[in-house]
Structure formats: structure tokens, C-alpha cells
Amino acid sequence: MRSAAGDARWGSGVAARVLDGRCVLKVADGSIASKRHGGARIWDADSLSEPHGQADKSGRVRRMFDAIAPTYELVNSVFSLWRDRYWRRRCVELAGPGSGDVLLDVACGTGDFCRAFLEAPRPPGRVIGCDFSENMLRLAADRSRRRVRWVRADAMRLPVADECATIVSCGFGLRNFQSADVALAEMCRVLKPGGRAIILEFSRPDHKIIRGLYEFYCFRVMAVGATMISRDRTGAYRYLPHSVASFPSPREIVGALKRAGFSTAVVRPMTFGAVSAYLATR
Numbered sequence: 001m002r003s004a005a006g007d008a009r010w011g012s013g014v015a016a017r018v019l020d021g022r023c024v025l026k027v028a029d030g031s032i033a034s035k036r037h038g039g040a041r042i043w044d045a046d047s048l049s050e051p052h053g054q055a056d057k058s059g060r061v062r063r064m065f066d067a068i069a070p071t072y073e074l075v076n077s078v079f080s081l082w083r084d085r086y087w088r089r090r091c092v093e094l095a096g097p098g099s100g101d102v103l104l105d106v107a108c109g110t111g112d113f114c115r116a117f118l119e120a121p122r123p124p125g126r127v128i129g130c131d132f133s134e135n136m137l138r139l140a141a142d143r144s145r146r147r148v149r150w151v152r153a154d155a156m157r158l159p160v161a162d163e164c165a166t167i168v169s170c171g172f173g174l175r176n177f178q179s180a181d182v183a184l185a186e187m188c189r190v191l192k193p194g195g196r197a198i199i200l201e202f203s204r205p206d207h208k209i210i211r212g213l214y215e216f217y218c219f220r221v222m223a224v225g226a227t228m229i230s231r232d233r234t235g236a237y238r239y240l241p242h243s244v245a246s247f248p249s250p251r252e253i254v255g256a257l258k259r260a261g262f263s264t265a266v267v268r269p270m271t272f273g274a275v276s277a278y279l280a281t282r
């Protein structure tokens with residue numbers, strides 16, 4: 001088992017403690033506003049030409065989410081045309097939770113996926129959300145009225161014992177990781193045999209005309225509109241469409257899930273293939 005406790009990289013505001021697979025998040029006093037990064041540019045034309053190839057992608061992504069955290073949910077809902085809640089609900093249905101389940105939500109952000117699981121007819125008995133952005137996690141902790149344990153951790157090195165979860169979920173996180181392969185192997189490691197992973201990620205519609213409309217929307221409408229609403233200066237909403245366009249296809253992701261150790265993996269496209277849900281069994 002590995003522990004994130006006392007790791008200097010995480011600063012002093014939030015500390016994760018992991019004991020025998022039990023995770024506790026301590027959130028120190030301090031406002032989100034005081035932790036804003038001031039929106040310095042993170043993504044420029046050069047880095048956007050190869051967003052997944054940046055050696056410091058992880059650090060860029062963390063600073064970016066720390067900066068956009070306060071408006072993240074609003075922008076998500078508006079520019080997904082309020083489909084994001086449906087996508088997560090559909091994933092919860094696919095995962096089919098029950099009261100005996102232990103859910104680990106990787107890259108939980110402000111906690112939307114955890115909340116979707118808790119709203120299921122038979123919610124998981126234990127829910128742990130982990131993310132490496134302090135500002136996203138603070139919002140998650142502020143908003144959660146139900147029992148969720150929030151952990152500050154890197155998806156590349158989950159501070160969780162082997163085979164301690166029965167469901168691992170990950171919503172719009174995979175594309176952001178330094179290495180999707182490493183993160184998938186971690187998700188597989190922490191799952192009990194027979195456990196399932198449910199992963200939600202943007203994808204590109206197959207149909208040529210729909211793909212053209214989708215890319216116009218993402219690169220032009222969303223990139224400009226979301227940047228204005230969030231008053232973002234990091235380039236987050238230019239990174240988003242570039243990172244989707246250059247990310248492996250759903251078929252390649254299914255292959256990566258199998259290479260990571262999952263015995264079965266299937267993909268379910270939604271909304272004309274603009275997003276895909278991956279269900280894999282360890």
C-alpha cells in the first residue's frame with residue numbers, strides 16, 4: 001500500500017491519510033478564491049499541437065483545474081447542453097451498484113460522479129472520491145452532504161490497497177492523465193477480481209457530417225463561450241477540444257483496458273458518439 005500522507009507536493013491545505021484501505025481527507029480552512037492560480041497561460045499553440053506528449057502534462061492539468069474549479073460545473077452543464085448529468089446516470093446504470101459495493105471514483109473533480117452513484121436506487125455502501133486538484137476537491141467536500149471520503153491523490157499512484165474496491169469510476173479523467181495506460185493499470189490493481197470499471201470520456205462521432213458539426217461546436221462555440229464564462233486565461237477550453245481530437249479512439253481504449261489487465265471491456269457510445277462509456281471487468 002502506498003500513502004500520500006505528508007507528501008510535500010500536495011501542499012498543506014489538504015492532506016490524505018490512507019489506513020488499511022480506509023481513506024480520510026482533511027480539508028484545512030481557506031477559501032477557494034485564495035487558492036486561485038490567477039489564470040496564467042498554461043496551453044499555447046505549441047503545446048496544444050501535442051497536448052498528450054507534454055512531459056509536464058500532469059502539472060499543467062492540475063494547475064488548469066485549480067484555476068477553473070469555481071466555474072467547472074456551470075460550464076460543463078451549459079456546453080454539454082445539460083447532457084452531462086444523463087451521461088453519468090447512464091454510466092451508473094451500466095455499473096449497476098448495490099449496497100455491498102465499495103466505489104472509488106478516480107479524478108472525481110467536484111464530485112459529480114460520486115453524487116450520481118449516491119442518487120442510484122441502490123447506492124454503493126462506501127464511496128471514495130480522489131483527485132489531485134485541491135480546488136476541485138474543496139468544492140466536492142463543500143457540496144457533499146452525504147458520506148463520501150475525499151482523498152487527494154494522483155491517479156498514477158492511487159494510495160489504496162490492492163483489490164479493495166468493487167467499482168472504479170472515472171468521468172472525463174482518462175484523457176487528462178500523464179499516462180492513460182498507467183492509470184488504467186492502477187484502476188485494475190485496486191479492483192477486486194470480478195469488480196468493474198466504468199469510464200466516461202469524450203470521443204469523436206464516427207459520422208463525417210456529425211463530426212464536422214461537433215468539431216465546429218467544440219473548437220469555435222464552446223472554446224470561446226466557455227473561456228468567456230469562466231474568464232479563463234489558462235487555455236483550458238482550447239486544450240479540451242485539442243485533447244479530445246488527439247486522444248486514442250474508443251476501439252484503442254478498449255484495447256488499452258485489456259492490456260491493463262481487464263478480462264472484458266466494451267464501449268457504449270452516447271449522443272452520436274460525442275462521449276463514450278467503457279465498462280470493463282477485472
Ligand SMILES: C[S@@+](CC[C@H](N)C(=O)[O-])C[C@H]1O[C@@H](n2cnc3c(N)ncnc32)[C@H](O)[C@@H]1O
Nearest residue numbers: 065107108109131132133136154155171172176
Ligand atoms: C474534467 S474533470 C472531471 C471531474 C469529474 N469526474 C466529472 O465527471 O465531472 C477531470 C478531473 O481529473 C483530475 N485529474 C487529472 N489528472 C489527474 C491525476 N493524475 N490524478 C488525479 N486527478 C486527476 C482533475 O484535477 C479534474 O478534477
